[in-house]
Amino acid sequence: MPSHSPNSAHDDTHRVIKKYPNRRLYDTDTSTYITLAEVKKLVMEREPVRVLDAKTGDDLTRAILLQIILEEEAGGAPMFTEQALANMIRFYGNTMQSFLGPYLEKNVQTFVDLQSTMGEQAKGMTPEAWAQMLKLQSPAMQGMLGSYVEQSKNVFVQMQEQMQKQTAQLLGSFGLKP
Numbered sequence: 001m002p003s004h005s006p007n008s009a010h011d012d013t014h015r016v017i018k019k020y021p022n023r024r025l026y027d028t029d030t031s032t033y034i035t036l037a038e039v040k041k042l043v044m045e046r047e048p049v050r051v052l053d054a055k056t057g058d059d060l061t062r063a064i065l066l067q068i069i070l071e072e073e074a075g076g077a078p079m080f081t082e083q084a085l086a087n088m089i090r091f092y093g094n095t096m097q098s099f100l101g102p103y104l105e106k107n108v109q110t111f112v113d114l115q116s117t118m119g120e121q122a123k124g125m126t127p128e129a130w131a132q133m134l135k136l137q138s139p140a141m142q143g144m145l146g147s148y149v150e151q152s153k154n155v156f157v158q159m160q161e162q163m164q165k166q167t168a169q170l171l172g173s174f175g176l177k178p
Contacts (some may be wrong), residue, residue, distance in 0.1 A: 014050035015042060019060050026054065040068045099162065110151050 017039060018026040027034045042049050043065070051064045073080065080088075091100045171177065 014048045017049055017051045017064075018054040019051055019064070020054045025051070025064075036064070036068060036071070039064060043068070095166075106151070 016028045017034065018028060020026065025034050025036065025039060026032070027038075039049060039051070049061065051060045052058065053060055072078075088100075091097050
């Protein structure tokens with residue numbers, strides 16, 4: 001059985017895209033050059049992608065995903081306000097940096113799950129039927145949103161507890177009691 005290193009052209013779980021020095025992206029599955037918009041389309045279709053530097057094999061996936069986000073933010077209706085972006089920047093180098101990523105990731109995943117549940121309920125419905133269902137299912141919708149808020153709160157509480165433990169360990173290392 002061949003081993004698959006991160007530098008290999010084939011990956012059992014991801015569609016591998018090679019990035020060349022001329023900034024071109026090469027899809028190893030289709031053996032064609034693709035655009036950043038096509039990479040975005042793969043992501044939108046939930047196709048797992050891995051972008052590798054064609055020369056070094058370095059993983060460039062995060063950089064490409066950030067580039068897609070940057071283009072989305074620059075062109076149209078941005079998702080993040082300037083204040084939200086400034087606050088995110090302030091977390092870099094802050095002791096809270098290691099907590100913010102998992103917190104945001106869990107909240108976004110919970111929101112995606114909620115959206116998926118609502119989408120499943122809406123399949124095949126006319127806008128009028130959807131509006132009627134929302135009226136009838138208001139308590140259920142409130143329950144789902146309440147669940148989302150509760151999960152967000154729980155993640156925040158876990159993050160707080162983790163910070164308290166780390167603070168106690170840090171103070172303990174200096175011979176101080178918290």
